[in-house]
Amino acid sequence: MEIIIAENSGFCFGVKRSVDLAEKALESKKNKYTLGPLIHNPQLVADFEKKGLKVIDHEQALKIKDSLIVIRAHGEDKSFKDKLIANGNELYDATCPVLNSIYKKIETKEKEGYQVIIVGDKKHPEIIAMESFINNGIVISDETEAKNIKNYEKLYVVSQTTNRFEFFVNIANKLEENNDSVVIENTICNATKLRQESAKKLAASVDCMIVVGGFNSSNTNKLYQVASLYCKNVLRIETVKDLPLQKLSKFKK
Numbered sequence: 634m635e636i637i638i639a640e641n642s643g644f645c646f647g648v649k650r651s652v653d654l655a656e657k658a659l660e661s662k663k664n665k666y667t668l669g670p671l672i673h674n675p676q677l678v679a680d681f682e683k684k685g686l687k688v689i690d691h692e693q694a695l696k697i698k699d700s701l702i703v704i705r706a707h708g709e710d711k712s713f714k715d716k717l718i719a720n721g722n723e724l725y726d727a728t729c730p731v732l733n734s735i736y737k738k739i740e741t742k743e744k745e746g747y748q749v750i751i752v753g754d755k756k757h758p759e760i761i762a763m764e765s766f767i768n769n770g771i772v773i774s775d776e777t778e779a780k781n782i783k784n785y786e787k788l789y790v791v792s793q794t795t796n797r798f799e800f801f802v803n804i805a806n807k808l809e810e811n812n813d814s815v816v817i818e819n820t821i822c823n824a825t826k827l828r829q830e831s832a833k834k835l836a837a838s839v840d841c842m843i844v845v846g847g848f849n850s851s852n853t854n855k856l857y858q859v860a861s862l863y864c865k866n867v868l869r870i871e872t873v874k875d876l877p878l879q880k881l882s883k884f885k886k
């Protein structure tokens with residue numbers, strides 16, 4: 634059997650950066666935590682927990698004082714970070730630079746009088762954090778919601794960084810149909826784009842494709858969706874234990 638690894642795969646620079654900051658946090662003498670799992674990779678999160686970096690949720694975080702808290706690459710609600718600092722905590726902020734740049738763009742456009750539209754999953758931490766940087770953002774997740782956005786004079790449209798490009802373009806087109814001036818900013822992250830393109834290219838040329846990543850990862854899920862459009866046999870696994878070896882033996886590539 635021939636095994637090919639996608640040209641672009643593995644951790645993106647934002648995730649690498651957050652893992653590096655978490656490693657640095659381990660050197661601190663303070664109690665140390667990450668607010669939510671550092672990345673959507675349960676094996677890596679478990680490894681950090683063993684080394685002393687405990688995962689806490691928002692409720693627990695509010696009770697913690699004088700400790701070190703790592704903010705993950707997805708970013709965090711702006712006012713929530715302020716509360717943690719007010720409790721004497723030190724933050725290692727691993728918010729991805731790609732997201733910091735989106736926050737700046739939407740803040741500026743809102744000040745210029747645009748209605749900001751964020752195309753993404755309302756419950757995803759990345760989107761919750763993004764919304765906290767503006768006063769009146771609207772998050773939409775599908776075509777129906779896009780069709781209900783009508784008659785705005787100035788719209789500024791951004792995307793969750795992990796969206797499929799075609800999905801975002803389709804929603805943006807719907808918004809253009811019913812509104813006057815629509816500025817579309819494709820904020821799909823380049824690392825995501827490259828991985829999706831590689832997945833597409835590879836999926837079209839193999840008998841079976843295996844997507845490796847956290848079952849709870851939006852990025853992994855989108856790669857699975859992209860691969861499924863071009864290959865009939867796509868498997869999604871988290872660790873080697875999930876590999877159905879017998880089933881795989883019939884494939885050549």
Ligand code: SF4
Nearest residue numbers: 645647729731794822
């Ligand atoms: S925005 Fe892009 S580079 Fe940053 S963490 Fe997300 S996928 Fe990685």
